[in-house]
Amino acid sequence: MTAKKTSAKQAKVGSKSSGKSARAKIENNLAPARIAEILRRLEAGYPKAECALYHQNAWELLVATILSAQCTDARVNMVTPELFRKFPTPTAMAEASLPAIEEEIRSTGFYHNKAKSISGAAKKIVGEFGGKVPQTMAELLTVPGAARKTANVVLGVAYNVAEGVVVDTHVLRLSNRLGLTRETDPKKVEQDLMKIIPKDHWIQFSHELIHHGRQVCIARRPRCVNCTLETLCHSPDKTWNSCEAGIRH
Numbered sequence: 001m002t003a004k005k006t007s008a009k010q011a012k013v014g015s016k017s018s019g020k021s022a023r024a025k026i027e028n029n030l031a032p033a034r035i036a037e038i039l040r041r042l043e044a045g046y047p048k049a050e051c052a053l054y055h056q057n058a059w060e061l062l063v064a065t066i067l068s069a070q071c072t073d074a075r076v077n078m079v080t081p082e083l084f085r086k087f088p089t090p091t092a093m094a095e096a097s098l099p100a101i102e103e104e105i106r107s108t109g110f111y112h113n114k115a116k117s118i119s120g121a122a123k124k125i126v127g128e129f130g131g132k133v134p135q136t137m138a139e140l141l142t143v144p145g146a147a148r149k150t151a152n153v154v155l156g157v158a159y160n161v162a163e164g165v166v167v168d169t170h171v172l173r174l175s176n177r178l179g180l181t182r183e184t185d186p187k188k189v190e191q192d193l194m195k196i197i198p199k200d201h202w203i204q205f206s207h208e209l210i211h212h213g214r215q216v217c218i219a220r221r222p223r224c225v226n227c228t229l230e231t232l233c234h235s236p237d238k239t240w241n242s243c244e245a246g247i248r249h
Contacts, residue, residue, distance in 0.1 A: 029178070029179030029180065029234075030179075030180070030196055034232060035180075035196050035197065037232060038178065038229060038232055039197070039198075039201055039205065041228045041229055041232075042205070042208040042209065042212065042228075042229070043204070043208065044228070045208070045212065045228045046207070046208040046211045046212065049204065049207035049208045049210075049211045050157075050207055051153065051157045051207065052073040052077075052210075053065060053068060053073055053076060053077065053080075053153075054077045054080060054081075055080075055157075055158075056084075057158070058132075058133035058154055058158035058159065059089070059090055059125070059133050060080065060084055061153065061154055061157055061158050062121060062133055062143075062145075062146065062150065062154050063080065063083070063084075063093075063118055063121070064076050064077075064080050065149075065150045065153045065154065066114060066117050066118055066121070066145040066146070066150060067079065067080070067105060067108045067114055067118075068108075069110070069114070070109055070110060071108040071109050075107060075108055076108060078107075079104065079105055079107060079108055082104060083101075083104040083105060086100075086104065087100075087101070087104075089131070090121075090122045090125045090126050090131050090133075091122070091126050091131060093118060093119065093122035094119065094122035094123045094125075094126045094127075096119070096122075098115050098116065098119055101115040101118055101119060102115040105118075114145075116144070117144045117145030118145065119144075120143075120144030120145065121143045121144045121145050121146065124142065124143050124144060125143065128142075133154060133158070135155065135159050135161060136155075136161075136163075137151055137152075137155065137163040137164065140154060140155065148164060148167075148186075148187065148190065149166055149167060149168060149186065151163075151164075152164045152165065152166040152167075152190075152206075153166055156202070156203040156206070157203075160203070162199055162200070162202040162203050164190055164194060164202065165190050165193045165194055165197065165202045165205065165206055166206035166210075167186040167187075167189050167190045167193070167206075168206075168210060169213075169219075170209060170210045170212075170213030170214060170217075171189070171193075171206055171209050171210060171213070172184070172186060172189055173213060173217070173219060174209050174212065174213050174217050175189055175192075175193060175209075176189075176235075177217065177222075177233060177235040177237070178229065178232070178233055178235070179233075179234060179235075180192065180193060180196060181193065193205075212227075212229070216228075217229075221239055222235075222237070222238065222239055223239070224238045224239045224240040224241070225239070225240040230242055
């Protein structure tokens with residue numbers, strides 16, 4: 001056999017070996033026992049995790065969630081009290097002018113588009129749903145400003161209905177770091193998570209992962225030394241590794 005053929009054969013074998021290794025790693029990451037342990041540790045670490053957006057009903061939660069796009073929950077919570085004082089119901093919001101709504105939400109960013117969405121949502125809910133925020137995914141997705149993430153937040157938090165998994169920036173980042181998905185599109189990430197996370201955990205799992213992403217597994221420099229999931233995580237951007245530190249488990 002010539003050196004060229006030998007090299008090609010070795011490369012082919014190496015490629016197959018690499019492929020098998022990658023598949024094995026994915027299978028290990030998605031092993032039911034590992035998923036169950038991740039859920040157990042998250043629940044233990046964040047037993048009272050809940051939505052951080054202040055609201056008193058489904059309508060206020062819908063508006064707050066629309067405002068939270070590209071904005072912190074803390075900022076939204078500073079804006080909504082006065083917004084709802086002036087326009088407390090879907091009817092009042094539907095009758096408000098766009099400039100009036102924009103003035104109240106300006107500090108949340110992208111306020112022109114957000115005002116249009118909120119106004120459109122109010123008119124849709126008043127005109128087609130009798131002034132009540134719908135309780136199904138199909139109906140919510142017809143409401144201006146309510147894509148899947150927003151709909152999942154409203155359904156899960158306001159109605160305790162699990163039709164999907166909320167995938168925000170934290171859930172997206174942590175799901176990839178934990179090897180629960182290889183996707184980057186939120187819709188595809190949600191589909192992957194719905195396959196491996198038990199349905200009765202969908203709502204709470206998002207809350208817990210969001211809290212963990214804000215407090216520990218932050219974007220630029222995750223605090224791995226303080227992470228309860230560290231021994232289950234094999235992310236290449238870990239800042240600390242208990243195995244390398246010589247800590248036994």
